[in-house]
Amino acid sequence: MNVFWFLPTHGDSRYLGTTRGARPVNYDYLKQLAVAADTQGYDGVLIPTGRSCEDPWVVASSLIGATKNLKFLVAIRPGLSSPGLAIRTAATFDRLSNGRLLVNVVTGGDQAELEGDGLFADHESRYEISSEFLRVWRAALAGEGGDAGFHFEGKHIKVKGAKTLYPAVQKPYPPLYFGGSSAAAHDLAAEQVDVYLTWGEPPAAVAEKIADIRARAAKHGRTLRFGIRLHVIVRETSEAAWKAADELISHLDDDVIARAQAAFAKMDSEGQRRMAALHGGRRDKLEVSPNLWAGVGLVRGGAGTALVGDPETVAARMKEYADLGIDTFILSGYPHLEESYRFAELVFPLLGKGGQQGKQDALTGPFGEVVANSLYPKVSQS
Numbered sequence: 001m002n003v004f005w006f007l008p009t010h011g012d013s014r015y016l017g018t019t020r021g022a023r024p025v026n027y028d029y030l031k032q033l034a035v036a037a038d039t040q041g042y043d044g045v046l047i048p049t050g051r052s053c054e055d056p057w058v059v060a061s062s063l064i065g066a067t068k069n070l071k072f073l074v075a076i077r078p079g080l081s082s083p084g085l086a087i088r089t090a091a092t093f094d095r096l097s098n099g100r101l102l103v104n105v106v107t108g109g110d111q112a113e114l115e116g117d118g119l120f121a122d123h124e125s126r127y128e129i130s131s132e133f134l135r136v137w138r139a140a141l142a143g144e145g146g147d148a149g150f151h152f153e154g155k156h157i158k159v160k161g162a163k164t165l166y167p168a169v170q171k172p173y174p175p176l177y178f179g180g181s182s183a184a185a186h187d188l189a190a191e192q193v194d195v196y197l198t199w200g201e202p203p204a205a206v207a208e209k210i211a212d213i214r215a216r217a218a219k220h221g222r223t224l225r226f227g228i229r230l231h232v233i234v235r236e237t238s239e240a241a242w243k244a245a246d247e248l249i250s251h252l253d254d255d256v257i258a259r260a261q262a263a264f265a266k267m268d269s270e271g272q273r274r275m276a277a278l279h280g281g282r283r284d285k286l287e288v289s290p291n292l293w294a295g296v297g298l299v300r301g302g303a304g305t306a307l308v309g310d311p312e313t314v315a316a317r318m319k320e321y322a323d324l325g326i327d328t329f330i331l332s333g334y335p336h337l338e339e340s341y342r343f344a345e346l347v348f349p350l351l352g353k354g355g356q357q358g359k360q361d362a363l364t365g366p367f368g369e370v371v372a373n374s375l376y377p378k379v380s381q382s
Contacts (some may be wrong), residue, residue, distance in 0.1 A: 001322060001351055004044045004073065005037040005340050006332035009054040014335055017252040017260075017299045023335060025054055027062065031339055034063045037070055040344040041353055044071030046229070046232045046330045048302075049106055051113050051321075064097045073102040073177060073330070078133035079119045079126060084162055087140050089166045099169035105130065105178040105193060107185070109269025111302075123268045125156070127184040132157040134176070134192045140164060141173035177227065181209070181271040189224065190216035195328060200230040200305035201278070202289035207324050214325075221308060227328030228321055231296050231306035232339065234346050245308050248334055249283070249295050257281055258314075260299040265303075275304045291317050306333070310377055315350035 006164055007030055014021025037045050047056040047382045060072040074093070077087045081283055086091060094101040107130045108114050114121070121129060132154035139150040141161040149161030167173055168184075178189050179197035196213050210226055217224050233248070235241040261281040264272050279286055279294040286295045288305065297304020307314045318329060333339025344353075368377035 001214070002043040002328040003274070003348075003351065003353060004046055004071075004328065004330040005033070005042045006330065006336060007033055007047045007049055007059065008332070008336050009047050009056065009059055009175075010050075010052045012335050012337075015247070015251045015294065016249050016334070017256045019130065020251050021335075025173035029337070030059060031063060031066050033340065034067050034070060036337060036340050038067040040340065041348065042070065042340070042344070043328075044073055044100075044102060046073045046104065047075070047261065049104075051116065057093070061093060061096075063263070064093075064100070067100075068354055071100045071102050072097070073103045075105050075106045076137070077106050077108065078130040079108075079114075079121060079156075080117055083133050083136040083140070083159060087137055087162065087164050088166075090137075090174055090230075091141065091166050094168040094170055094174050095166060101129065101168070101170070101174040104177050104197075105134065105176055107180060107188075109267045109272055109333075111268055112266070123182070126185065127182075127188055128154075129156045131188055134188075136162055138173055138176075138192065141168055143167065143172075173290045179271065181269075181274055186213050186216055186268070188346050189213055191220050193224065195225045195227050197227045197229055197328075197330070199275055199303045200292065200307075201274060202292060203320055203324060205274075206321065206326070210325050225327055226325045227330060228326050229303040229330045230332075231303065231335045232314060232331050232347075233293070233306050233308045234311055234314045234333075234341055234343055236310060236346065241308045241310060245293050245295055245306065249298060252299065257283075257298045260301075264301055272301060272326065275302070278305065288315060303332075311346040311350055315347050318347075318351065 009025055011025055012023040034045060047060055056074045060074045072280050089102060090101060107126050136150065136152050136157060136159050141164060145163060149163035151161065152159050164370065175194040177195045177197055178193040180287050190213055198209050206228065214223060233241050233243055233245050261276060275297050278288045279297060286293050288294050290313045291307055291309045293306045293308045294304055296306055321381050331343065371377055
C-alpha cells in the first residue's frame with residue numbers, strides 16, 4: 001500500500017470556508033509539510049494545479065533538495081503546454097530528483113478557468129487533445145523514433161522529431177497518473193495511463209469504476225493500477241473524530257455553501273457532479289457511506305470526502321478499498337501539517353507502514369521526552 005500526503009498550495013486552515021484559523025501559503029510552510037511527509041514515511045505528495053494554486057512545478061522543484069525519498073505527483077496540462085515543453089520539464093525534474101517524479105495528467109473540468117488560461121475547447125475536444133498529447137509525450141520520452149525523433153500528426157497536435165537529449169531516470173518514462181469519471185476519461189485511462197485515480201466515492205461506486213476501466217484496458221492488452229484521493233479525520237476515539245469533523249465546518253456559512261455549489265454546477269466535470277450529488281449541498285446527509293463523510297465537498301472542489309473515525313476503523317475502511325484493487329491512497333487533512341503527523345502516528349502501524357514509531361530502534365537517543373531528567377519514557381505496547 002502506497003500512502004501519499006498533500007501540499008495545500010491553495011492555502012490551509014483549521015476551519016473550512018472562513019479566515020478563522022487560516023494559514024497563508026508560503027515556502028516555509030510547504031517545506032515543513034514536505035519534510036514532515038518525507039521523514040514520517042509517506043511515499044509521496046500530490047501538488048494540486050489550477051488558478052487557485054501556486055504553480056506545482058515551481059513548488060515541487062523548490063523542494064527537491066529539502067527531501068530525500070519523497071516522490072512528487074505533479075500535474076501536466078494538455079492543451080495549456082506543448083508536448084515538447086512538458087517532455088523537457090518532466091525529464092529535467094526526474095533527473096534532478098533522481099527518479100522521484102510522478103506525473104498527474106489533468107484535462108480540466110472548469111471551462112471558465114481553462115478559457116482564462118487560453119484554452120477554448122469543449123469536454124470532448126479536451127480529451128482528444130489529452131490523448132494526442134500523451135501519445136507524443138510517452139513516445140518521445142521512451143525514445144521512439146531514434147535519432148530522428150518521434151513524428152505525429154493528429155487532429156489537434158502535430159510534431160516532427162519530438163525527442164529529449166536528457167532522458168528521464170525512470171523508464172520508459174515517469175509513471176502517469178490520471179483521474180476522470182466520464183466515458184472519455186475511462187477510455188483515455190485504459191489506453192494510456194499507468195495509475196487511475198478516483199475521488200473518494202463509496203466502495204460500491206469505486207468498484208464499478210475499477211471494473212469498467214479494467215474491461216476497457218483489457219481490450220488494449222493493458223493492465224492498470226488504481227488509487228484514491230481522500231481526506232482523513234482520525235482521532236484516538238471515534239467520538240473525537242466525528243466531533244472534529246463537525247468542528248471543521250462549524251464556522252461555515254450557508255451562503256458560502258450555496259455559492260460554492262453554484263460554481264461547481266457550472267463545471268462540465270463528471271467527477272465534480274458525482275461529488276456534489278453525494279450530499280446535495282445539505283449538512284444533514286453528510287455520512288454517505290460508513291465513515292465516509294462528504295462535509296469537505298460542501299465548499300471544496302475536487303476531492304470532497306473524508307474517512308472519519310478511530311485508527312482501527314479508518315485502517316479497516318482503507319483495507320476495504322484495497323480489497324477492490326486500490327493500492328495508492330492520496331490523503332490530506334486540516335490543518336495539513338498536524339494531520340500528517342496524527343495519521344502517521346495512529347494509522348501507519350496498522351497498515352504496516354511503520355512511521356516514526358517503527359523507527360524507534362534505529363534512533364541513537366531516547367524516543368519521546370525524557371522523564372525527570374534521567375528516565376526514558378515507557379514504551380507503548382499499542
